[in-house]
Amino acid sequence: xxxxxxxxxxxxxxxxxxxxxxxxxxxxxxxxxxxxxxxxxxxxxxxxxxxxxxxxxxxxxxxxxxxxxxxxxxxxxxxxxxxxxxxxxxxxxxxxxxxxxxxxxxxxxxxxxxxxxxxxxxxxxxxxxxxxxxxxxxxxxxxxxxxxxxxxxxxxxxxxxxxxxxxxxxxxxxxxxxxxxxxxxxxxxxxxxxxxxxxxxxxxx
Numbered sequence: 480x481x482x483x484x485x486x487x488x489x490x491x492x493x494x495x496x497x498x499x500x501x502x503x504x505x506x507x508x509x510x511x512x513x514x515x516x517x518x519x520x521x522x523x524x525x526x527x528x529x530x531x532x533x534x535x536x537x538x539x540x541x542x543x544x545x546x547x548x549x550x551x552x553x554x555x556x557x558x559x560x561x562x563x564x565x566x567x568x569x570x571x572x573x574x575x576x577x578x579x580x581x582x583x584x585x586x587x588x589x590x591x592x593x594x595x596x597x598x599x600x601x602x603x604x605x606x607x608x609x610x611x612x613x614x615x616x617x618x619x620x621x622x623x624x625x626x627x628x629x630x631x632x633x634x635x636x637x638x639x640x641x642x643x644x645x646x647x648x649x650x651x652x653x654x655x656x657x658x659x660x661x662x663x664x665x666x667x668x669x670x671x672x673x674x675x676x677x678x679x680x681x682x683x684x
Contacts, residue, residue, distance in 0.1 A: 514680040514681075514683070514684055515680075516662075516663055516677050516680060517665075517669060517673035517674070517676060517677050518654060518663035518664060518665035518666070518669060518673070518674075518677050519663060519664040519665075519666070520662065520663060521661060521662065521663060521664045522660070522661075522662050524661050526628060526629060526630050526661075527552075527628065527629040527630070527653050527661045528542075528628075528661060529541055529542045529659075530542070530552075530589070530615070530625055530628075532589065532615040532616065532617045532621060532625065533615065533616055533617075534613055534614060534615055534616070535598040535599075535601045535602045535605070535613075535614050535616065536598070537598070540587075540613065540615060542655065542659040543659060545585045545587075545655075545659065546657065546658065546659055547583070547657050548582075548583050548584060548585040548657060549583060549584050549585070549654065549655065549656060549657060549678050549681045549682060550584075550585045550586075550587055550654070550655040550659070551570060551573075551584065551585070551586050551587070551652050551653070551654050551655075551665070551674075551678075552586075552587040552588075552589065552652060552653045552654075552655070553566055553567075553570075553586070553587070553588055553589070553652045553653075554589045554590075554591050554626070554629070554631050554633065554648055554649055555567075555588060555589075555590065555591065555648060556590050556591050556592035556595070556596055556646050556648070557590070557592070557595070557596050557600050557601060557604040558592065558595065558645070558646075559645075559646070560645075562650045562667060565667075566650070566652065566667065567586070567588070567605075567607075567608040567612070568608060569670070569671050569674070570586045570608070570609075570612070570674075571608045571609045571612075572671045573671055573674045573675050573678065574586070574609060576671065576672075576675045577675065577678065577679070580678075580679070580682055582611075583657075583682055584678055585611075585613065586609065586611075586612040586613070587612075587613050587614075587615060588601070588604075588605065588612060588613070588614045588615065589614075589615045589617065589622075589625065590614065590615070590616055590617070590622075591622060591626070591633040591646050591648045592646050593616050593617055593618065593619060593622060594619075595642070596614075596616060597616075598616065601614035601616065602614070629653065631648070631649040631651075632647070632648060632649045633646055633647065633648040633649070634646070634647045634648075650666075650667035651664055651665060651666050651667055652664075652665040652667075652669075653665075654677065654678075654681070656681045656684065657681065657682065662681060663677060663681075665677070
């Protein structure tokens with residue numbers, strides 16, 4: 480190869496590299512870093528995508544009702560002695576710590592005990608934590624189907640009397656972004672500060 484051709488090749492390569500570098504910079508400027516979460520990232524999961532259940536006022540609710548908000552969905556029951564009230568208390572604290580963004584968080588509670596969790600019971604129960612929390616009351620058939628869709632567990636544990644039974648159930652929460660897409664699986668005991676951080680990250684995204 481003569482010097483003239485070698486020089487053309489070098490110059491041409493430099494020009495292409497410069498263009499590629501410029502393009503690369505452009506791509507970097509347009510792409511945002513992937514957020515880091517405390518809860519388990521399940522973005523793109525093919526389960527826990529939606530529901531269609533009546534609330535305590537008899538209105539059918541779906542994820543579309545809460546578009547624009549981060550949704551935290553939890554399965555539980557009003558007579559739960561520990562996990563449920565702890566989770567609801569923590570979510571009330573999360574909402575308080577969001578400050579001006581508090582109204583951008585929606586907590587949804589799906590009862591696994593529709594026989595005892597009447598609309599009146601659940602209105603009072605939600606009111607004890609935050610009146611804006613939404614309780615959903617499935618029929619037994621809807622509960623079975625929804626639990627399957629969400630891959631959650633629940634089982635009736637007989638008590639000393641027909642009405643003193645308890646309910647074993649999954650204790651994690653599902654977290655959705657403002658477009659209604661399931662994003663996170665928050666295990667019980669995650670804590671207030673980590674949840675606040677995750678909600679803020681989803682609101683920012």
